[in-house]
Amino acid sequence: EMAYPHVPSGISIITANVIDKRTGEVPDGLQPYLIQEIHTADGRVVKLGFIGIETTSLPILTLYDNYKDYEILDEAETIAKYDQILRRQGVNAIVVLAHTAVASSDGTTKGDAVDILQKLNQLDPANSVDIYLAAHSHQYANAKVGQTHLVQAIYTGKAYDDIIGYLDPATNDFVADSVVAHVYPVLSETDDPATQADAKVQAIVADANQRVAPIINKQIGQAATAKTITGRLNNSPTMENGAGEIVVDGQLYEARKAGLPADFALTNTGGVRADIVVGPDKSITWGAAQAVQPFGNILRVVEMTGDQIEAALNQQYDEEQKFYL
DSSP: OTTSOOOOOOOOOBOSSEEETTTSSOSTTOBSEEEEEEEOTTSOEEEEEEEEEEOTTGGGTSOHHHHTTEEEOOHHHHHHHHHHHHHHTTOOEEEEEEEOOOEEETTEEESHHHHHHHHHHHHOTTOOEEEEEOOSSOOEEEEEETTEEEEEEOSTTSEEEEEEOOEETTTTEEOTTOOEEEEEEOOOTTTOTTSOOOHHHHHHHHHHHHHHHHHHTOEEEEOSSSSOBOOTTSOOTTSOOHHHHHHHHHHHHHHHHTTOOOSOOOOOGGGOOSOBOOOTTSEEEHHHHHHHOOSOOOOOOOOOOHHHHHHHHHGGGGGGGSSOO
């Protein structure tokens, strides 16, 4: 990694509702919001504001050590606060970049992001949030909540948001009813032969693949058949899949190998990221395994009462079983 050529990205990271408990401030020198200036051909300037938001569900998404020093503030209250700060600076075109869940299906859009925007509209009916980019739930979404366009472009580059609107330099806001939001799929080479790959990007990818090839192509196991072991996109009627079963079997094996008398292992569906790709010779490579579990997570062995186990199992059935064990 360290020998790889590093290039500064120039990306600004903003987070408004993550607070260092010791200082009461946004940590690590980050900023809660960002103002971008757009210069028009006739010399005028339009200001566009961005507010960064993290989900308050963070404590159930990562290890305690990762969040113990931070407080995650209410999303809607934080947006209302910084929306007013931006408006006092004359910025009325505002975009929220949020890692909060949402999904559109059968003409209905629901999720945390909808609840947050509805609460925002109650707290401050005069807010000027025009666009809300959601994430986290890996679903398609395109809807309006009040005046705000709410979108989510699936996940891992499978789609992209395309939002067009007219900005008025006189008001530093979008022209009324001018914003149009689309979520487009990213097409494969077969589906879109007319679009040519970017040669510079291709060269970077090819170089990276060559560097990691000795690691990812190393065989670490063998399957019974030369058939892909499917993951969460191919669940059984009881919401189980082969890749997930292998993950928890592996966790149980490692715990017992370490001398810890575990009775069973559990993992959440979000932790099983891919199918286990099996080679024509029935081989499983390090790269195939890494695709399934691309984390630096720590295997935890804990004691639970029967009541706690029952409660954990019943939690699967919240939110229409989008998250399950």
